[in-house]
Amino acid sequence: MNHFKxxxxxxxxxxxxxxxxxxxxxxxxQVVKDPQQIELS
Known part of the structure; x- marks a missing residue:
């Protein structure tokens, strides 16, 4: 996720x-409370 802010x-x-x-x-x-959730999806 190099280009993801x-x-x-x-x-x-x-x-x-x-x-x-x-x-x-x-x-x-939409917001994600835990950034780790993005990597899991």
Whole structure:
């Protein structure tokens, strides 16, 4: 996984702004709590 960047929820929130009644492309993401789960899937 050389070209795969892991972002935490805090990382995503720090680079995006949330506005009421507005959904941006990429705003709704699935998250994995344990990075080891990615390697197992």
């Amino acid at each position: 892991l972002y935490s929820k805090e990382d995503v929130l720090s680079i995006t702004k949330i506005r009421r009644f507005e959904t941006k492309l990429g705003e709704r993401l």
